[in-house]
Amino acid sequence: MALEDAKNQVDQAFTRQDPRGLSFENAFGGATSFLRRRYTKDLAGYDLAVTGIPFDQGVTHRPGTRFGPRAIREASALQPYDPPYGWGYDPLSTLAIADAGDMAFDYANTREVPQRIEAHIGGLLDQGVGTVTLGGDHFITLPILRAYAKRHGPIALIQFDAHSDSWVDDDPDRIDHGTFLYKAIREGVVDPAASVSVGIRTDNPDTMGVTILDARSVHRAGIEETLNRIREVIGARPVYLTFDIDALDPAFAPGTGTPVWGGLASWQAAALLRGLAGIPLLGGDVVEVSPPYDTTGATAIAGAHVATELICLYGWTRR
């Protein structure tokens, strides 16, 4: 689309006809779907669906990630003018991407939320697309992984996080953002031998067999060595990537519920995600963006960039 044609474009979230292509709509106005993709739940002909799960009732400390999907969509409005920097291809023109909107749920009936999330993501997968989910707290990743594992078998997982999220939790009724990985491994949904946690800086002696590349090791070893370690662990397996925004240092992502110092800088996360180009990505999520604690919007911007990088990774092997 030429810039001249684009001057009349507005509200592409519901007027866009072509599921592929950049967007020249004013960043500061209009309805904000993710990257100005069209809002639709009919995914025939689409490759990838972005969806929000605004659930934050599993947090240990500060809530607010229910506002995450909306804030990330708004932050993404600045991006789709140009192809994502440094990739050498344009995933927005390569892939037909929809914004499938948010998952509906009864906020007062949390017990049914896990099953709802699994059914929501499963319903999208059954339409033949991959998913990039905007959270929400990190609990949501457990039922998402259940949906993926049901279709792909035990999942190789790349987790960016300050916390291992593998603390012991044998109560099936608990909904806890700090134990999603414990339960996923115990259920056989995630294969720990093919999984890696990057950016960790909280103590949990029982790794459950997951490879831990803590934040200090990333700082010491550098980007290339860290990428080599990640690739060693996942091998050639199809992989799911979950990115807890608190993997970033609070200086770069203050708007999150359980911040921990000593984390990754934005440039490190960007270089690591970019450096993973070529992995067969099944899908991914970015979680724990909490707008009430994000006074500058920096955390939502980081979240939008992470989600866009996930789309770039998804499209790279499907060019």
Ligand SMILES: [Mn+2]
């Ligand atoms: Mn987490």
